[in-house]
Amino acid sequence: MKFDTAYSLSLDDKLSIYDVRDLNFDETADFDSDTDNFLCPNDVCRATFDTGNTLSTFNAKNVNYRRTPHFKNKTATRHIEGCRYASAHRNAAGESDDDREEHFPSEFVLTRRQYERKNPLTGTENVVLQEPTKAPSNRVVTSHGKNDTPPDKTSVFAHPVECYVSNIDDKDRLKSMPLKIGEHTATYWTFFKKIEYLQDNTGLIYWGRIKAIKDYTSSFRIDFEKKVWLDKKPYAVNVYLSKKLIENYRKRTAFLEQIKAAAASERALYCFFYGVTPQLKQVPSKKTPEQTFAVFSANIENLDHLIIRQVPGVE
Numbered sequence: 135m136k137f138d139t140a141y142s143l144s145l146d147d148k149l150s151i152y153d154v155r156d157l158n159f160d161e162t163a164d165f166d167s168d169t170d171n172f173l174c175p176n177d178v179c180r181a182t183f184d185t186g187n188t189l190s191t192f193n194a195k196n197v198n199y200r201r202t203p204h205f206k207n208k209t210a211t212r213h214i215e216g217c218r219y220a221s222a223h224r225n226a227a228g229e230s231d232d233d234r235e236e237h238f239p240s241e242f243v244l245t246r247r248q249y250e251r252k253n254p255l256t257g258t259e260n261v262v263l264q265e266p267t268k269a270p271s272n273r274v275v276t277s278h279g280k281n282d283t284p285p286d287k288t289s290v291f292a293h294p295v296e297c298y299v300s301n302i303d304d305k306d307r308l309k310s311m312p313l314k315i316g317e318h319t320a321t322y323w324t325f326f327k328k329i330e331y332l333q334d335n336t337g338l339i340y341w342g343r344i345k346a347i348k349d350y351t352s353s354f355r356i357d358f359e360k361k362v363w364l365d366k367k368p369y370a371v372n373v374y375l376s377k378k379l380i381e382n383y384r385k386r387t388a389f390l391e392q393i394k395a396a397a398a399s400e401r402a403l404y405c406f407f408y409g410v411t412p413q414l415k416q417v418p419s420k421k422t423p424e425q426t427f428a429v430f431s432a433n434i435e436n437l438d439h440l441i442i443r444q445v446p447g448v449e
């Protein structure tokens with residue numbers, strides 16, 4: 135069974151698998167998921183067992199991935215009867231376990247979440263657990279309240295992107311799921327805009343297949359395959375990633391590994407970004423600098439809001 139939220143023993147807080155990935159690659163954070171213990175996010179269930187009753191992670195440390203990241207039960211992981219994170223409960227409820235992201239956060243928060251180490255693990259009465267009590271075998275817990283459900287917000291861009299990509303063949307579902315970014319609220323289907331239609335609206339998540347990635351050693355330019363039509367003329371589209379932006383990025387090592395691999399890859403790769411809208415600009419020609427040509431272009435301002443990845447099903 136897979137799910138995307140778990141309790142981190144080292145941070146004494148519930149994290150999504152996307153929070154874990156973000157922390158793993160953050161060079162300013164003292165965090166390594168391999169040395170942490172992840173426990174059931176259900177408060178009552180977690181307090182019933184000792185801290186050795188752990189979950190495992192999938193795709194928590196791979197820079198590139200195709201299959202949806204998640205937490206999952208180990209063979210020996212135990213849950214109280216009725217816990218929604220137990221495999222038996224999921225099967226009885228008829229919930230699917232295919233390779234899709236099923237938890238759609240309703241808000242993408244633009245301010246990055248701060249993770250602070252808190253007090254030691256506590257039980258339901260806020261008492262430090264020394265010898266956790268064992269739940270009776272006939273105990274049934276069916277609560278799906280605040281303490282038993284994933285958080286409804288995320289500050290990790292990869293989460294809404296994975297929701298869209300892994301459900302891209304389910305148009306009705308994407309049209310029914312709400313998403314708020316800043317002051318703008320729409321559906322997932324509306325928020326994700328193909329790059330060739332960027333003139334439809336500003337402030338959206340733009341995405342498209344990459345034609346080429348120009349490596350200028352310390353900076354990069356991502357060229358998109360599709361063009362934008364304006365006044366019956368096609369214009370190329372690109373985004374630029376500056377040297378300063380990359381050098382100051384907290385996940386610089388992982389980002390450089392990803393973009394350099396993408397630049398050399400022959401696979402179909404796609405770029406998703408938020409925060410800027412490419413505008414028509416006059417750019418000097420490299421061969422003849424005195425001449426210019428028109429292109430839709432933008433300078434990326436926040437690398438946390440840019441992703442390069444495969445999109446299975448579109449390729």
